[in-house]
Amino acid sequence: MPNGQWYPPEWPERIRALAAGEITAVTPRRAATVMLLRDGPAEAGGAVAGAGAGPGRPEVHMLRRQASMAFAAGAYVYPGGGVDPRDDDRPVGWAGPGRDVWARRLGVDAASAQAIVCAAVRETFEEAGVLLAGETAETVVGDTTGDDWEADRAALVRHELSFADLLDRRGLVLRSDLLGAWARWITPEFEPRRYDTWFFVAALPIGQRTRNASTEADRTVWIGPGAATEAYDRGDLLMMPPTVSTLRALAPYGSVAEVLATAGDRDLTPVLATARLVDGELVLSWPGHEEFTKRVDPAEGGPR
Secondary structure (H helix, E strand, O other): OOOOEOOOOOHHHHHHHHHOOOOOOOOOEEEEEEEEEEEOOOOOOOOOOOOOOOOOOEEEEEEEEOOOOOOOOOOEEOOEEEOOHHHOOOOOOEEOOOHHHHHHHHOOOHHHHHHHHHHHHHHHHHHHOOOOEEOOOOOOOOOOOOHHHHHHHHHHHOOOOOHHHHHHHHOOEEEHHHOEEEEEEEOOOOOOOOEEEEEEEEEOOOOOOOOOOOOOEEEEEEEOHHHHHHHHHHOOOOEOHHHHHHHHHHOOOOOHHHHHHHHHHOOOOOEEOEEEEEOOEEEEEEOOEEEEEEEEOOOOOOEO
């Protein structure tokens, strides 16, 4: 049975065109995405008698992209999007590890680190209604569902309001300590829309709740990483390789706290797909992630 790996029908032709020098790889745009996590309900039979029910395994918040989208239509993804250039060098209310610390962790300069972290927090607010910010370095806003919050969120989406301005007008600081860098993937060179994407993990703040605030998604779910990958393996959920890989990495953890505690040790070496000709076949592979390898017969054009 085929799995749910997203594979656009135009990829074989674009791979051949890139190899023939007919198209030139575009520079990937910086982007960030957040795996928003919460501890699920206690598993049946999992509580110790007299100790009360403990949390279950982590669940992750995912969005299904609209079928009309030009990129990854129908695929399940995390909240995320491109960097806003206004966040590179503007003063931003900030708490937690400094920009230089994030620069070393993400492998970029300090201005880029600020913009990437801002993108992670801003996109989570824009697409899920969750804001990783507080009035102090020890607090987080408790509710972002009012009309005034929605007006600010919509202004961010329309680029009428910068993220720095949002924080400033509300007297908030971005809580960079609530994020953990998890992975980095770069869109293949033959794609017309390319992103250099940093994947982060974060816990859903107490008092806040997710909602489908994105015009790009038609459905949102909270789902266990293991359940999500099982559905992908059956072909029930459509996903891109970075999503599947990060879900598989999350599946063994027993709590959100465990995930966050190990994020600092994760390897952030970028994963970039390569395409090569082997024995007359086009072979598309993601180094270190053999399960996503696709072989394409040039005469037929479809993946195998």
